[in-house]
Amino acid sequence: QVQLQQWGAGLLKPSETLSLTCAVYGGSFSGYYWTWIRQPPGKGLEWIGEVTHSGTTSYAPSLKSRVTMSVDTSKNQYSLNLSSVTAADTAVYYCARGRNPYYWGQGTLVTVSS
Amino acid sequence: DVVLTQSPLSLPVTLGQPASISCRSSQSLVHSDGNTYLSWFQQRPGQSPRRLISKVSNRDSGVPDRFSGSGSGTDFTLKISRVEAEDVGVYYCMQGTQWPFTFGPGTKLEIK
Secondary structure (H helix, E strand, C coil), X not given: CCXXXXXXXXXXXXXXXXXXXXXXXXXXXXXXXXXXXXXXXCCCCEEEEEEECXXXXXXXXXXXXXXXXXXXXXXXXXXXXXXXXCHHHCEEEEEEECCCXXXXXXXXXXXXXX | XXXXXXXXXXXXXXXXCCEEEEEEECCCCECCCCCEXXXXXXXXXXXXXXXXXXXXXEEXXXXXXXXXXXXXXXXXXXXXXXXXXXXXXXXXXXXXXXXXXXXXXXXXXXXX
């Protein structure tokens, strides 16, 4: 059974960098796109981007200048960094497997507030 | 970006009655590989999204057969044949044909 478990800081100040990590348990780490998606409170879902097991990335144009994704294949983990956060980045952040995700993490609420 | 429009945005339904959600795309979702990457997700309150249907009409394992997907090109539909209490939540369509992938705004299904 595939499980995605994510963690990271839940409260940030404006201009700080958001950092989240997602660990993958069960199943193969290679051969998949590993995705980050976010959801502002009470709003819809937004793609942030994806990273492959070899480290190839694709980012949503609206966030591209501030996003970095990476993988640690030795630990079956991948990470999201989002720099220079503002209140608009307040959201639940999800990690998920694939471009059409069946497996999702539990979500992490990240609040940006001074 | 591909814009997905869902209707209705709010859907009050009586238990046991059918429900239908429309998802329309600003561009054809037929990929160059011939597939149409249109999926449907259910998000119950306080939970992560759950995929129900992929590639227009392929129902995922464990999804009740009262859920069905149909459509082509730019027009797609999710149907629930008989709504049950556990179906309450928000339903999103999502396109995985053109980057950046996008979601529809969501349709909130509630019991009347």
